[in-house]
Amino acid sequence: DTGVSQDPRHKITKRGQNVTFRCDPISEHNRLYWYRQTLGQGPEFLTYFQNEAQLEKSRLLSDRFSAERPKGSFSTLEIQRTEQGDSAMYLCASSLGTSDRKETQYFGPGTRLLVL
């Protein structure tokens, strides 16, 4: 169990560029979550996958954002035409969903995005 990993850890981009982040969950975990954390705030939910199916998207996830989880393994989060307001830490978490809902979400180290 190597934990949740995210790549890259830091990304600096210019406004208008596209960026893509990757998350590798803990291997046996069937659920994967993306959150966004801005300075001085707690993480906010963006989207959720169970296996390869994207089951919920937050209203925070504008049409410039897209997430995928092909084959139910790693996930990618793409932001198109980045804006300065997209600057934040993007956190990925994974969990093993159980029928009793006692799952625990394990977080990755995050990708810090700065849009200039």
Added chain:
Amino acid sequence: AQTVTQSQPEMSVQEAETVTLSCTYDTSESDYYLFWYKQPPSRQMILVIRQEAYKQQNATENRFSVNFQKAAKSFSLKISDSQLGDAAMYFCAYRSAVTGTASKLTFGTGTRLQVTL
């Protein structure tokens, strides 16, 4: 929608002393989970403790314990015998246990804990 409020942006405690971090939440649901997560500087978030709303007994994990008051919708974290390694941002979080809802976490704004010698 559920909300989580942490009214203490910063707290300080001396090493070996005890500190309590406050958290209140608002929900119309009766079945849910509450969590405290710790986020050390530049390190990833880790789970400190979890409380199931249907359990009256307060959860404990070594030096960490909670005071869960369901009627008051209060969920405080007590850290005993504080250590330098406890210095971090602490987030209170809520998750619904209602069948059919997503398992997303709703976080508070966090409390930064400083531990002094």
